[in-house]
Structure formats: structure tokens, C-alpha cells
Amino acid sequence: MQLLKHKLQSWVRHKIWVWLERRQPPVSQLTLRQNILYVLPSKYGISLFALAAILYLLGSNYQNNLILLLSFLLIGLLLLAIILAFKNLHGLVLQSGETTAAFAGDMLSVQLHLANQRGRQLLEFSLNGEPQLFWTLPSEVMLQVDSSRRGFYRLPRFKIQSLYPFGLVRCWCYPALNQSYWVYPNPLQQQMQQHLPTGDGELQWSHLSPYQMGDALQRIDWKRLSRQPSQPVVKVFSQQGSELHQLVVPSLSGAALEQALSQICAQILHLSHRHLPYTLEVQGRLLTSEQLTTAQNAGGQSTVQPGLSSEELHRQRCLEALSLC
Amino acid sequence: MLANQASYPAVPSPVIWRLWLIQSLLLLLLAPAFNFWSLAIFALLLLAKLPQLLLSRPAWSLKLSNLLALTIVSALLLFARDLGVLHLMIHLLLLAAILRLLGFRQNDHADVQQLLWVQYFLFACCFILHQALGMALLVFMLLLLQLQSHYLAFAAPGSTFPYKSALKTSLIFVPLWLGLFLLFPRIAPLWALPGAKQAMTGLGDELNPGSIERLVESDELAFRVEFQSRLPQPDELYWRARIYDTFDGNSWRRRYNNDLADFSKIKHNSNLSFSYKIIVEPHQQRHLYSLGVPLKVNYPQRIDTDALLSSPSVLSQRASFQVQSVLTPVPDFPGAKNNTNLQLPPGNPKSRALAAQLAAEHKTPEQLVLAIGRYLREGGFRYSLNPPALSGDQIDMFLWQSKSGFCSHYAQTTTFLLRAAGVPARIVGGYLGGEWRDNQSYLEVTQRAAHAWVEYLHQGAWHKFDPTLQVAPERLFASLEDLLSAADLLRLEGNWLGRAGFAKQLLQQLEDLDYYWSRWVLGFDNEQQQSLLGSVKNRLLELAALDWWYYIKIILLLLTATLLSRLLWLRLTTAPPVISVWLVQELSPWLAKTPEQTVLQYLAALGHHSTLQQQSAVVAAHYQQLVFAGDIKAEKPLRAEVRQLKKLLKQQRR
Known part of the structure; x- marks a missing residue:
């Protein structure tokens, strides 16, 4: 039974993933818009809605308009939370950052650039089921990716969600970005x-030669550079015996x-x-x-x-x- | 797809302070539901939170909270069962909230969620106990604090409540909220709920000489009425509430009647029919008030065979209902046992003899009643709030010894005489008159208007007879205060306020405000909702009937209005350009300013370019005066000189 449930769950998840891939293919810059944002009441929202329903019955039975007012206040709060939660995510711009690399088993974070991120609160980025909560949004977000196997990967589809404000409504989306990373x-x-x-000691100083694009920065003769700023010169080492x-x-x-x-x-x-x-x-x-x-x-x-x-x-x-x- | 619950930051301590404050105020607001020892326990529990808040002591463990909860709940169930279901529920809810606050875990968001949930429920309980305008406003204010803490509990830590955007949001929220209240369909009460248990007020189950007097001492509000038909005359304002028909020699017991009746088909004169809305203050009883015979009343209030209104449950909060009445004698129901209306205990021989004598002289009940009236009027009886106490044969003693009494004395004596003479009769308890308020827009009836009179059966209907009027006919037109002696007046409460003119006026205004609050907010019901919807629909139909040309006009009007306001807004918000920018803008058609030039260099270059060195030097001098010497007065001449320079440049171009 448990197995069946698990299988059903993973089947549904897979179907939704396929559907999302078709509907919302990865792009290098993504603005969170109405057609990719999803809003549903949270558990707390449902419980508060139940409270509003109870108060509606109570108010009707006591014929007490003040209780009805309170009930409608809660309903209004729920409706308002939908709008505000949507606004909290709507218009956020995600941009893929530079390709990063790490050795297998090391920590590897992928950087995302955010724009239009001011005034948003309590956004949760989760990748591979590991949530990361931001109280306020920085302009760059680091997402930690799985680096257990070597290869060249695309950043998997992740999830941004927010329960702000009031915790009554969950607004979320599944952005996919054209962002890749190497695992050596x-x-x-x-x-x-x-x-x-x-x-050791195999490197010996040989001569100086004019700087060319691609020469290592640490080999520039900095002392000479201060004297002749227009003609950088690099030290050349001969690799004797190697x-x-x-x-x-x-x-x-x-x-x-x-x-x-x-x-x-x-x-x-x-x-x-x-x-x-x-x-x-x-x-x-x-x-x-x-x-x-x-x-x-x-x-x-x-x-x-x-x-x-x-x-x-x-x-x-x-x-x-x-x-x- | 609903993955694991998002983790929240810890609840900041200002929110916990707010929750504590809200709970303390809730305890005060709900205090009428508590008895003194439960109030003390709850207050102590709230005080126990203070060390945690002030000295950051650790929160209570779950074990301790559960143990306390178990003890207090069992104590409540054992010793406070007489409080009633509703009050016990309030106890339990508040107890749950306070204990959760005492064991509050800042990192577990479930705690704050549950706490807020229960507190919202407690606010509803406050509204069961308090509906007067002032109290309701207080509760709504506290609700704002609760909403604020709800927001802060779910916002980034360290963030402050965004008052400005909250204000903006309320522009959407308040219409939405009130719209829901006005338009959302309402359901009729499904079942009777336990009401708040409080002391009964108003007319009791028994009437004896003295009970009305005690009632009259209080200035408390009984009910208020708004008439939709013509305003009744003073002698038509007999508010029937209860019928007392069983006499045991000392007091009259009320008649219990559960048979419902429908009077809507009786023939009546439209001049005597009234339709009105009554707003009743809670009196913890079931009877309601009406004039004459009620034909129609809105659900769930009902009409019994005695033509009295009652509510299906005890009235523990303000209620309002619409009645249509006609002022005719109450038809007698054939099935009703009229022998109770002839029943008399033994005793009072002199009165019986008097009744027999009057009955022999007058054949019809009408004549008999008039004769009794004449007897009272001419017998030297006095109207007094403070008559001597009666004992033994009460009626005899009143008729031949004390000869002074209040309405209940006269009513019971008349009823006794009528019954002894063989005419079925009963006492009606209710209110007479009332005070017109706010330019006769509504009638306010206080306990001071409590009254008792008589109904006798004649030709299949119960006719009204008020014996008190035989003794004190002014009672109809004057308030009670004007009729009583100075000694009697001292017994009345609330009179000290009436003496100060300013205070009285203020009090009346507040009462008017409270009335309209009850009328429009508390009393908003299904029927009014329907009429509101109807009028909206009519307006829409009227709009639809209009010519399309009107729409175009309206749209054009709206467009110009928005454009104008937008322009005005821009003008108000955009600052005029800095003087140097303006100057360069004005002169740029003749010579463009390069970025590295200063304004003075530019002016010099312009002068050189156009051979108007003199004028440009004047402009430069004024500019220097304004900008570098800080002489604000130089601005006007500078502008004038710039215009002059422009004029010269234009002439030159030609």
C-alpha cells in the first residue's frame, strides 16, 4: 500500500515535471509573471477559513452582526493575502549567473542574479528539497547544487515560494534557468x-618579455610597471630539467x-x-x-x-x- | 506538490508582548462571563508570563501547562457549572490561549498560528457579550492590534509594520469587507445556541404590588422603536409584554402560553395599523414587546394566542425585529380556558361585596368597567410610588385603608373586582409611552415607563382598560418624573445626570449614536439586505434606461476629471527646474552650452557670439547675485533680464 502510494506520488510528480518542461522551458532571464505563479491557501489559511465559516454560523445563529463582521473580516483577510502574496513574487527577475565549477564532493553553489527584488519578504528558494529562506532578498542568491557526480549539468528546476503576509496563502513557482555548472x-x-x-627549485628566471594577452598576472614585473605604465613586462621562467x-x-x-x-x-x-x-x-x-x-x-x-x-x-x-x- | 511547510524565522519578542497585551485586554472584556475566582486565576496566569517577558525566563514546559490545564478545567467543571455552556466555553478558550502563551516556543510557528486562531475566536465571544457602540469600537481597536501582530508574526524579523501601505490596502480592504457584510447571503438561525447567562431584568414572572415600583426606579433602556407608519398618539402607546392571570392572594403569576397564533387575517382599520422596528436590549428572558395585536413579525420571533411576541431563545444580546400591528382588542381563542380568568383565591370579603353591588347595578361589562373607574376616580385615591405596604386581604386594605398606590395596585384591584363580578379579566404588564428622540425619529422606552393595566373579555375580545388613568390621567402625556412628589423622585436613579443640562445633551447625543449603531449595524438583517439589493437593482435599471449619449458624456467627464487631476498632481509633485537649468534651457536655441562651461562662461560666450555683451553681462551679474551672494530677491529681476535678452536675440535673428 505504502509502495503504491509512493509510486503514484512519484508518477504524478514526474507528469507535472514533464508538463512544466513543456510549458515553461528554461530561459536565461525569467520574470515571474502571472502565468507561471501559482497561489493556493496554506494549511493555516484553510484553518482560518474554517474559523470564518464557524463564526458565520455562530453569527447567524446568535443573529449577531458583529460576529458576522468578524467572519467577513477573516474572509477579506484571506482574499487580501492572495493579492499580497502574489504581489510579493510578481515581477521578480531572475538571471542566470556565471558557469561555476567544483570538484565532486565539494560544496558547489550556483549564483543567480535578481533584479527588481526590493521590498519582497520571506522568499524561500528550494532546490532538491533543501529550502533556503531569505528574510529580504539580496541581489545575488547562491543555490547549492548536487555535486556528487562529475559531469556538465544544467541547473535543475527549482522552487520559489512565499507565505508572506499572514501565512494564509502560499504563492510559488518553478523557475528553470539556462544555467549550467561543471563537476570535475x-x-x-x-x-x-x-x-x-x-x-622544487626547478623554475629559474630566464628573461623579460613584453606582456601579451593571457600571460599570468602574477608574473608581471610590477616594479617596472610603475616606471613604465604603458609597457607591461612579464618575467619568463625557463623550466630546466623538467x-x-x-x-x-x-x-x-x-x-x-x-x-x-x-x-x-x-x-x-x-x-x-x-x-x-x-x-x-x-x-x-x-x-x-x-x-x-x-x-x-x-x-x-x-x-x-x-x-x-x-x-x-x-x-x-x-x-x-x-x-x- | 505541496511540499514541506516553509520554515519561518523565530517570532520576535515585540509580537509576544502584543499577544500578552491582547490577552489581558480580552480578559477584561470577557470579565462579565467570569466569576471572581476564575477571574483571579486567569489574571494570575497572565501575570506569570511577565517574568518570561521582562527577565527572559524560559517558557513553561508542556508538562506543566498540561497539568495546570487539567487542574483548572476540572475545577471549572466541578465548581463553575452554573456559569452555563457559553461562559465555560469562553473560559476554556481563554485558558488555552494563556497557557499556550506561557509555554510559547518562538521557533515553532505552529504555536503562534494556534494562538492567533484562538484569539480570533475570543474576539467573537467578546461580541456576544458586548454590542453597544463604545464597547464594539474598543473590541475592533483591539482587533487592529491583533491584525498587526498577525502581520508581524509572519514578516521578516526586524521589519516594522508598514502603516502607509496598510492604509492604502485598507482602501481596497474596507469596501471588500463591508461589501461582503452587506451582500453576502444570510441564513436563518439553524439552532438555538446557549446565550450568555446574566441576571434577568425587566418584567418578571410574578407581579405584585411593588414589583413595578422597583422597575421604575431604574433608568435603564428597555427597547427602542422606529415607526415606518404614522407616529402613534400617546394613548396608543401601550406596549404589551406579559399577561398575569393567576392570583394567589399576594401576587399574580404570569400565564404560560406556547400556542402559536396567526392574526394576519383579522379585519382592521388601516388607520389603526402600525409597522415598526423594535430594537430590544438583552433582558435574559424571552418575552418581547408589541402594540395591540401583532399581525406579522419576522422569523424566528413568534406570536402566541394571547397576541404576545416571544423569542425562541433567551434574549442575551441586542435583537431587532420588524412588527406589523393593529390596535384592536385581542380576539379570544375559543379553545382557551377562560375559567382561569375568573379564578380568585378566598378572602377580601368587602371587595367581593363591592363587586356584587356594582354587578347588580351594571349589566354589561363595559358599564361595569366604567363604574369601577368612577369609583376609583371619586374615591379619593392617590397615585404614589411609595405607598404603605399591604398585608392580609390586600385588595380590601387598598380599597378602604391605604387608598394610595402605583399602577400595579390599581390593575390588580380592578381585575379582582371584575373577576368577582363575573367578568373574565387579567393584568397586562408592559410599558406605557416612551420618550421621542432625535426629532421624533425614534422612541426610547426605559424601565421607567413600566406599567400594568387590565384586559377584560367582552364579546369575544379582550378590551384594554387602564385604571391608573382614572387616578392620574396626566400619566399619559407627562413623564413619570413630572407626576411624582419630591420624596418619590429621590428614589429614581440617574436623575442627577438629568439635572446638568450640558451632560444631559451630550448623553442624549451618545444615546442617539448608539441607537443608529443598533439600527443600521446590529439590526441589519435579511430583509434590509433584500431591500438594499432591490434598490441597487432599480438604480441599475434606471441607468440602463438612460440614453447612450449620457454614457458618453459621463465617460468624457470622467476622462477629463482624471486628466485634470493627473496634471494637477504632476504640477504639485514636480519641483520647478533649478534656475541655472532654466536659464540654459531658455537660451539654448541661440547657443548650446557645452558641459565643461560654467553658466557664467556660457553667458560670456553667448554675449560674444551674439554681440549682445551688455545684456548678457547684466544677466550674469544678476545670476551671480542670486547664486553666489544668496540674494533670493535677485531671482525676479534675473528672470526679467533673461526674457529681455531673449527678446533682443530674437530681434537680432530677424
């Missing part, structure tokens, strides 16, 4: 020592693949931390730091964030390739 494989730290070069690390994703599947991906992920992190050069081969595709621009066009999904050095960009692309493989 979980970096495995254990056997790093054997596989990885220690790399050969190019070639990382290859083995053609495995299942748990073995996950294990391998985790290890490679850890290696990438280590190498990029030491500024050591590396390449990654995934399913026959070779990623090197030189062919960034061409790969960018081929990759498609990857989003380049401004202000990243070429090295960081390479790292990001490699991690994304790992997530998808």
Missing part, C-alpha cells in the same frame, strides 16, 4: 608522490575509469600549481596549452572566463574534458 572528478591525493615530480608531462586517460570504464580520472585530476592540479607544462590525451584527442584557440572553437561547451591566463585556461579545459569523458 574528485582529485585523488594518495599516490601522488610516486608519479609526480617534486619540482620534461613535458604527458597525461593519458586510459580506455577503461566503470569504477576503474573513475579512479583513473581522479588520479589524473590530482596530477593536473599538482602540475598546474607548480607551473609545469603538461598535455592531456582524452579518447584520442590531445589537449596542449599551445592549441588553445583552435580547441576552444572545437570544444564548444567550455566557457572561457575573462582574466584567465593561458595556463589556467589549459587547466580548466583539461578538467572539463575529464568531467565529460
